[in-house]
Amino acid sequence: MKHPENIFNLKKMMTGIAAVVLLILIIPSLSFADDGGIDKADTAFIMMSAALVMFMTLGLALFYAGMARRKNVLGTMMHTFFIFCLVSLLWVIGGYTLSFGPDVGGVIGSLDHIFLKGVGFEANGTIPHMLFMVFQGMFAAITVALISGGFAERVKFSAVILFSVLWLFFIYSPLCHWVWGGGWLQKLGALDFAGGMVVHISCGVSALVAAIVIGKRKGFPKTHMPPHNLSLTVIGMAILWFGWFGFNAGSALAADETAVRAFVITNTAAVTATVVWVVIEWLHRGKPTLLGAVSGAVAGLGSVTPASGFVDPWGALLIGVVGGSLCYLAVSILKPRLGYDDTLDVFGIHGVGGIWGTLAIGLFATAGATGLFTGGGGAQLYKQAIGVIATIGFSAIGTYIIVKVVSLTIGFRVNEEDEVEGLDYSQHGESGYHL
Numbered sequence: 156m157k158h159p160e161n162i163f164n165l166k167k168m169m170t171g172i173a174a175v176v177l178l179i180l181i182i183p184s185l186s187f188a189d190d191g192g193i194d195k196a197d198t199a200f201i202m203m204s205a206a207l208v209m210f211m212t213l214g215l216a217l218f219y220a221g222m223a224r225r226k227n228v229l230g231t232m233m234h235t236f237f238i239f240c241l242v243s244l245l246w247v248i249g250g251y252t253l254s255f256g257p258d259v260g261g262v263i264g265s266l267d268h269i270f271l272k273g274v275g276f277e278a279n280g281t282i283p284h285m286l287f288m289v290f291q292g293m294f295a296a297i298t299v300a301l302i303s304g305g306f307a308e309r310v311k312f313s314a315v316i317l318f319s320v321l322w323l324f325f326i327y328s329p330l331c332h333w334v335w336g337g338g339w340l341q342k343l344g345a346l347d348f349a350g351g352m353v354v355h356i357s358c359g360v361s362a363l364v365a366a367i368v369i370g371k372r373k374g375f376p377k378t379h380m381p382p383h384n385l386s387l388t389v390i391g392m393a394i395l396w397f398g399w400f401g402f403n404a405g406s407a408l409a410a411d412e413t414a415v416r417a418f419v420i421t422n423t424a425a426v427t428a429t430v431v432w433v434v435i436e437w438l439h440r441g442k443p444t445l446l447g448a449v450s451g452a453v454a455g456l457g458s459v460t461p462a463s464g465f466v467d468p469w470g471a472l473l474i475g476v477v478g479g480s481l482c483y484l485a486v487s488i489l490k491p492r493l494g495y496d497d498t499l500d501v502f503g504i505h506g507v508g509g510i511w512g513t514l515a516i517g518l519f520a521t522a523g524a525t526g527l528f529t530g531g532g533g534a535q536l537y538k539q540a541i542g543v544i545a546t547i548g549f550s551a552i553g554t555y556i557i558v559k560v561v562s563l564t565i566g567f568r569v570n571e572e573d574e575v576e577g578l579d580y581s582q583h584g585e586s587g588y589h590l
Contacts, residue, residue, distance in 0.1 A: 194281035197409045201282050201290055204405025207398040208293035212239045212300055214394025219304050220587075221387030222446075222499050224380060226577025227308045228387075228587035234303040234312075238319050239296045245323055246292040247271055253328035254336050255291065261339035264332050280408055290405065291335075295327055298354045304499030305362025306567075309372050309574050312582045314567040318557060322361065326553045330357055330546060345542035346524055346535070348417065349406035351461020351513035352546040359506020360547050361554040363497055368558045369567050371496035373574050385445055392449040396425065399456050403463040416522065417463040420471040421456065424463075427475025428455025428482075435483050447483075450504060454482035457508035462516045470519035477515075478508050510547075514539050 216235035223231040242250070249269055256264030268274050271288065279287040299319050333340040334347050347353055372380070382388060403421045407414035432451025437443040458478025459471055466474065485503035497503065517536025518526045525531025561567050568574075573581035580586060 192278045192281060193276075193283055194409070197281040197411075198283060198286060200410035200414070201286055201405055201408060204401035205286070205290040205293050207401025208290070208297065208405070209239075209398075211395050211398030211402060212236075212293070212297045214391045214398060215297060215300055216391070217387050218391030218395060218449075219307065219499055221384045221389070221391060222382040223307055224577070225383040225588060226579055228383065228579065229585055230312070230578030230582055231303075231307050233583060234307070234315050235300040237312075238300040238303060238315070241316065241319055242296040242299050242323055243292055245320065246288075246295050250295055250323055250328055251288050251292065253324065254295070254331040255288075256336075258332070258337040261337075261342060262332070263329050263338075264336055282408060287408070290408075291331075294350060294354060294402075295323060295331070298327060298350070298358050299323055301354075301358040301501055301505060302362045302365065305366040305497045305501040306369050307498040308578065309498075309569060310369065310567055310578075311565070311569055312578075313565055314561050317561050317565060318365075318567075321557045321560065322554065325557065326357065326361065326550060327353075330549060333545070334542070340542050340545065343538055343541065344524075344535070345538045346465060346516050346520070347461045347513065347542070348464035348516075348523075349403045349460045351509045351516075352542050355457045355460060355505040355509025356513065356543065356546045357550045359502040359504075359509055360550040362501035363495065363506060364551050364554040365558050366497045366502075367495050368555060368562075371494075372498065373571060375496045376491070376494065382446060389445065389449060392452060396452060396456065399425075399460075403460055407464060413464050413522070419468065420463045420466060421459055423468055423471040424459035424475035424478065425452050425455040427472050428452065428458065428479030431476050431479035432483050435480060436487075439487065450482070450486065450500070451479050454478050454504050454508050457505045458482070458512040458515070461509065461512045462519070465516050465520040465523045467519075467521050470515070470521070473519060474512060474515050478511050481511055482507050510543055513543050 212235060216232045219235060220228045220232045247270070251271065251274070252266055252268035253264045256267045259265050274284050274288050276283045276285060299322060302322065303315060331353050332338040334345065334353050335341065399421055400418055404414040404418040407417055429448055429451040432454060433443045433448050436447040455475045455478055459474050462470065462474060482504050485507045486500045490497065490503055514536065516524065516526065517539040518528050520526040520531070520535060521529050524535045527533050527536050558567060569578065569581060
């Protein structure tokens with residue numbers, strides 16, 4: 156005979172399930188007042204996609220933390236987690252209007268939407284304007300968080316905060332406007348489906364510049380600094396990969412054939428780059444590694460992001476093959492030879508992958524544009540190259556200035572004693588492990 160408490164708990168669980176099922180059944184009957192063309196299916200899809208991109212940022216915290224040393228695991232997580240909260244707040248205050256406000260000279264958005272003024276439930280395409288705003292805000296948050304991997308394990312938390320504020324307003328917002336908000340690159344015809352220029356090139360180049368200007372970690376490269384917990388990294392990678400479907404497919408801004416294309420293309424390039432990275436590593440170093448496999452996956456995902464809505468599966472295969480190869484070379488050969496200390500390989504994977512994927516649109520595009528190898532000649536490739544050069548130059552120069560400003564005001568690096576002790580304790584007064 157079942158215990159009365161168990162029966163009561165079972166009834167509560169069944170009631171909850173019934174409520175969820177009922178909600179799912181009645182959602183199609185809900186509508187916005189005076190929706191003006193809002194599609195309910197598209198709205199539901201983009202709400203889910205925005206949540207997936209938000210989940211990616213938390214996955215990034217685990218991904219980065221596992222690759223850091225044990226004494227910096229919490230500090231590394233804190234960077235990503237707090238940046239997400241900070242940027243999301245700043246996006247509402249002013250980031251959105253600078254990125255997507257009415258165009259001012261092709262360079263920046265106006266202040267018409269400051270504090271989300273005029274951003275409500277009116278249609279933006281087939282979804283509410285407010286939903287478009289929050290979806291784009293998730294992109295801004297993860298882009299700034301990605302940069303933190305370049306200078307992990309050696310910087311003040313206060314410096315990370317100031318850097319993030321300045322970088323969002325002076326680098327991300329103008330660049331986002333150029334490419335997606337009606338700015339000069341969008342008018343030129345340069346294409347970026349889900350963030351090759353806006354996200355991956357900008358964060359990769361900025362991480363590289365910051366890493367060089369701030370300087371190497373104490374002991375690098377002579378001291379061996381392996382990841383302290385690859386299990387955390389793999390869990391974070393699983394969350395990132397899962398969320399990436401919202402990142403790329405959601406960039407269609409509708410539950411349509413373009414979203415399906417992006418979904419399939421995203422996964423195809425990711426698995427291809429993973430296999431390629433592992434094979435190259437096996438041949439080069441003699442053993443395939445789990446760190447290499449997850450790095451290959453991120454390389455494929457980052458490479459295909461700008462092209463995911465524009466290419467066919469055969470294009471995704473080529474993007475994955477070349478992206479996995481180039482990123483491996485950047486991380487395993489270029490970085491050791493040049494000697495820069497990009498702690499978590501933001502440039503080698505996101506920067507290099509983003510550059511390749513953005514140019515690949517001009518080679519393989521079959522939808523929304525035609526590439527060099529799909530009968531369109533070199534016109535689109537030229538536009539993509541202009542976008543890549545502009546993004547690299549703007550991100551590099553802007554980030555250099557911001558890092559210098561932070562360094563000369565509050566200081567960017569922790570002192571040597573705090574770095575040796577670890578950021579967990581010196582910056583936050585806590586420890587990730589009590590052994």
